[in-house]
Amino acid sequence: MLDFAIFAVTFVIILVGAVLYLYPSSRSASGIPGLNPTEEKDGNLQDIVNRGSLHEFLASLHGQFGPVASFWFGGRPVVSLGSVDQLRQHINPNRTTDSFETMLKSLLGYQSGMGGGATETVMRNKLYESAINNTLEKNFPLLLKLVEELVGKWQSFPKDQHTPLCAHLLGLAMKAVTQLALGDRFRNDAEVIGFRKNHEAIWSEIGKGYLDGSMEKSPSRKEHYESALAEMETVLMSVAKERKGQRSQTAFVDTLLQSNLTERQVMEDSMVFTLAGCVITANLCIWAVHFLSTSEEVQEKLHQELEDVLGSEPVSLDKIPQLRYFQQVLNETVRTAKLTPIAARLQENEGKVDQHIIPKETLVIYALGVVLQDADTWNRPYKFDPDRFTEDSARKSFSLLGFSGNQACPELRFAYTVATVLLSTVVRQLKLHQVKGHVVEARSELVSTPKDDTWITVSRRS
Template sequence: MHLCSHLLTQLIQNQLLFFSFFQVKFLIFPSYLVKCCSLLRDGNLPDIVNSGSLHEFLVNLHERYGPVVSFWFGRRLVVSLGTVEVLKQHINPNKTSDPFETMLKSLLRYQSGGANVSENHMRKKLYESGVTHSLQSNFALLLKLSEELLDKWLSYPESQHVPLCQHMLGFAMKSVTQMVMGSTFEDDQEVIHFQKNHGTVWSEIGKGFLDGSLDKSTTRKKQYEDALMQLESILKKIIKERKGKNFSQHIFIDSLVQGNLNDQQILEDSMIFSLASCIITAKLCTWAICFLTTSEEVQKKLYEEIDHVFGKDPITPEKIEQLRYCRHVLCETVRTAKLTPVSARLQDIEGKIDKFIIPRETLVLYALGVILQDPRTWPSPHKFDPDRFDDESMMKTFSLLGFSGMQECPELRFAYMVATVLLSVLVRRLHLLSVEGQLIETKYELVTSSKEETWITVSKRY
């Protein structure tokens, strides 16, 4: 999960903790305090923009000042935690709320917060049910779309460069829209229309809110609002069509419709899930294939597992569950790519980390991108090494960060299954190869991506 300025400003409207801050023992840095005094309105926003992203700003901040740091996001004092050890100490009793959902709702100007623990728990169960049943009901569809992509790649000459980002985004859009929103998206034109609006909304969530550029451009703001309105219109129509009816194909929205939610909650939750699932699935698949092309040993081991589990038999949901090494490949992809580099929680009650007191209502960032590259937690952190997850303690740490287990966000759980099926289909028949001399630069926004298109080549195994 990531953080942008609108989330912060929504959470802290009409709250100013400047002088009250000195009444608690906390960590602050003189250079940043001076900047805040002189530029109270912006705080460290210019530093974040100049760093290139919030993640890169936090990397520099934690390197200079340690695992617990604070800075000013506009008028708000924010705390960031940069190691597993301090993250474990963080007190936040409301563990049933999804930080990714909270953030996106704020950015989309939906009503976030206000639900009690039991309501959050109920909605979490609905999400889990939606993910499980939509994947089960649509497994054949997912397999068919994966095989269509395989056939396309098999038709290419071995020297042809394949635009990986483009193909993974298209695949994710086709598969996720149909599994989340239904048969309307069997029509490629509907998918293209959705993808265009999705891209407009997501790009502004990822960038426009952070640097304030969206509100400064009337044209961009209108394009964003029009795109969001069109997406909402599509969802409202689907929700109306699915209410009170039974369909042979169970989609994610069906679980929300069948739950004890009003129409606005269904709209918001389905919007959040469809937006996030499309982009997380696309980027997880992109990075996984990208890393496989640069590690012949890992790709060989993955192929051997796929061959051992399936042999010449069809790919089935039951056998997919046996792909333990494939899951490790995907976990290591999330870690190495820093797929979601920042998450956040609002401090429900006053907390303490070491000697530092965190006042109630403080926004606490989990600098996941920093933690995922910490050599004290991850030996050789920059190496792509799925075998590290053979160690149960590594998997427990990963779960603590929200990337697996009980704290795993539903969008990521969904993406793991889609990516597992796709890799099973592709690696079973193809060698995935990198393009020599290609330099991949990373862009850190809500979900990490490459700045430019990533190119690969493929060759047939048989």
């Protein structure tokens, strides 16, 4: 789904650059082992470009310098943490902001909710999560219907027909997110198509010109991006006005409208959720179905758990917590695919990891993609093995990294629900098979995605 046009440097690099630009960081050297700047102006940017992605650069950096390492972005030092122990030391006292939301809002030029204190941040986060929980509760039958329509389409395919996961599951994510977040207006396919067009234009272009000014040099690109963003904002403002004061309170935006947020704040939070929700939901579903197609054993275990927990009843929101093996499969999907390989936080006050002092206002990167496949933390780290999450140590490490429990980002919890409904519907009716000779490679950007569309075949379950 992130297979949109992206320049030589990754989207993550641009996000990091934006945070560094918006939050002036310490110019003093940290004393942490790492790379010296390759170039005075760009720091280690060319090293990152040469590695192909920030994740690959960080894997190499930590392989050379250990779990706490530094590099330079322009003239500014950056600290990266690449092991569970070091992340634990830094994460525990620093859970005040959502790094994904902060960077995305910065790039969009949104400031609401970013300058308040800890109390305001907590209240905004609770409201945001409440809005997601409410829309899932009120719209679960609709979500089930959307999934059943897609699975019914797959059922109609001839046995050997190749099914393109990226195309189909992006469509599912777009329909689910827009209809659950914004309401009945997006049951119209034309509205969803328009949203998808603008989403693609914004996501593929956002922040692209930060490093090289490339968008500024291309009037047509700049106009296309600004037009898409303005059109998306207009649509979201229009939706908020249409739904304000109505009796039916079923969508994500409705909960926001019942709060004391301004119309602008409602629009901005709706933008963040719809942009991020589509990305994370689509890619979690794509990777989960792909990995299932590689293991008949896992499919059968999921099928048996459905029989044990649900019998002949359809999946329901209150039963999802009982589907423990489904949770293990999704956890292992996130881990194996490195679904979100990078996170970042601004060091608001001077901190310490091991013997290393991290100066105030330093950007600290969480090299999650490195940690998720660290052999010291995960046995056989490159193997897709949901059973690893029967171990308490694996669950604790995963929760610490922000992928499960109360610390998981709201968009990921939403995506887990959609993916559970999808997998429970699929494995009841179909068997998934790999396409012989088809190799799936990942692009490890802000959210990992297959480099090309991923294909499977399906057959009816007897």
